[in-house]
Amino acid sequence: MTSRRSIVAILVALGFAVVGCSHDAPPAQTAAPSATPTSVAPQPSPTVALLDDETAPAGAQPRLAQDPAQLADDLVADEQTLRNAATPEAGLREAARRQQAAYRAIGYHLDWDAITRPRIPPELLGVYDLNVDARRQLTSLAEVRDTIPAWRIIAPAPADELMAYYREAEAASGVGWNYLAAINFIETRLGSVVGPSSAGAQGPMQFLPSTFAAYGDGTDIYAPRDSIMAAGRYLAANNFAGNRDSAIYRYNHDSRYVQAVNDYAAVLAADPAAFTGYYRWEVYLKTPDGDLLLPIGYASDTPVSVREYLATHPQ
Numbered sequence: 215m216t217s218r219r220s221i222v223a224i225l226v227a228l229g230f231a232v233v234g235c236s237h238d239a240p241p242a243q244t245a246a247p248s249a250t251p252t253s254v255a256p257q258p259s260p261t262v263a264l265l266d267d268e269t270a271p272a273g274a275q276p277r278l279a280q281d282p283a284q285l286a287d288d289l290v291a292d293e294q295t296l297r298n299a300a301t302p303e304a305g306l307r308e309a310a311r312r313q314q315a316a317y318r319a320i321g322y323h324l325d326w327d328a329i330t331r332p333r334i335p336p337e338l339l340g341v342y343d344l345n346v347d348a349r350r351q352l353t354s355l356a357e358v359r360d361t362i363p364a365w366r367i368i369a370p371a372p373a374d375e376l377m378a379y380y381r382e383a384e385a386a387s388g389v390g391w392n393y394l395a396a397i398n399f400i401e402t403r404l405g406s407v408v409g410p411s412s413a414g415a416q417g418p419m420q421f422l423p424s425t426f427a428a429y430g431d432g433t434d435i436y437a438p439r440d441s442i443m444a445a446g447r448y449l450a451a452n453n454f455a456g457n458r459d460s461a462i463y464r465y466n467h468d469s470r471y472v473q474a475v476n477d478y479a480a481v482l483a484a485d486p487a488a489f490t491g492y493y494r495w496e497v498y499l500k501t502p503d504g505d506l507l508l509p510i511g512y513a514s515d516t517p518v519s520v521r522e523y524l525a526t527h528p529q
Contacts (some may be wrong), residue, residue, distance in 0.1 A: 285326075353401065360520050387449065417436050
């Protein structure tokens with residue numbers, strides 16, 4: 215048996231990654247997880263200023279329109295850019311960064327819904343609704359941190375490799391590739407976050423070593439393929455085929471987590487191209503000073519004060 219692990223929010227989800235999720239611990243609540251998106255009251259709006267991309271220091275958040283109508287229009291443009299096969303890598307990266315920041319901002323503001331949602335074209339509305347709901351579910355369970363954990367932020371494994379691992383795990387376990395991708399995305403931003411949770415969970419899919427020993431088949435908890443394959447085995451062993459939500463709930467005992475996994479998995483099932491954006495999303499922490507972006511290359515062997523970090527790394 216494993217002990218309960220605290221839910222740690224970074225950013226995505228589109229998004230923040232959640233590390234330290236409970237696999238076998240006693241449930242945090244007894245109500246069965248709902249398969250229907252639920253409305254979650256947002257937390258106060260972040261206060262860290264967003265800076266212009268052309269003048270911002272390395273690691274700063276992208277600039278967003280202050281007007282919610284313009285924000286929605288810009289989000290639509292970025293969604294379309296991410297689905298255009300001719301978009302170069304630099305364009306994909308910047309569109310994904312703005313896309314992520316836009317969903318975070320909209321997620322904080324239920325009062326914007328009457329302005330933003332009508333501006334989304336019908337072909338993107340389903341994706342929009344799922345992303346916003348996932349963002350709000352994860353925001354509601356995010357831990358507000360005044361200290362950055364002892365983490366390293368790295369580039370995830372190549373996108374085509376990750377997709378191959380999800381498909382391989384699906385073939386072996388019967389667990390849908392999109393659910394494995396959604397969990398990997400929420401847990402560590404596809405492996406971008408390297409570091410143990412407060413309860414000792416490790417690797418891209420955040421297993422306690424004792425749980426991984428049972429499902430890892432003698433492999434490496436830190437290797438993306440091995441961790442993804444173990445997650446497939448774990449979910450299958452917990453009757454994913456017969457009761458998907460219950461199996462996901464065993465992975466993390468919170469119905470909001472279950473809903474967020476279902477939301478992102480539904481986006482990927484309906485539009486696999488959405489992975490193009492998700493793959494380029496970054497790592498955020500929810501702090502008393504607002505959302506804090508940790509760029510690729512961040513590394514500290516010890517916890518770092520958020521205030522101290524912001525003093526030298528303005529957002």
